[in-house]
Amino acid sequence: MFNAEKGCQERADRDPQCGLGLAIDPMRQYTADNVVLSRVWHGDVLAVDCQLPNGRVVIDEADPQSTRWFNVRLPPGSTPPTAWLPVVRTKDRPALQGCAHPATGR
Secondary structure, three states: OOOOOHHHHOOOOOOHHHOEEEEOOOOOOOOHHHEEEEEEOOOOOOOEEEEEOOOOOEEOOOOOEEOOEEEEEOOOOOOOOEEEEEHHHOOOOOOOOEOOOOOOOO
16 A cells, blocks of 8 residues: 555554545545545555456546556455555556446446
8 A cells, every 4th residue: 555645654653644544435436434444554565356447536646546446355354344445545556357346246
């Protein structure tokens, strides 16, 4: 996971202000009411199952934008068990299979 804020990149603690919420639904606007309780921080390595190429567009602080989202596994016992990370929040671009569209299942 990549946090664009320099002050957050340098922190060793998990300050809540530097945590990033993962989306519940990559087709809805990426706002506070569309995130799971689990948070991720700069440098976290996340387990990714697949990617959705045509989700809601997300623009980061430096203006890169993407409609791609990664479906990531949350820690055991989390509800839901997976959530969505916008690709603009990672420097890695692994080759992944496509995910089923959340609304249509295709």
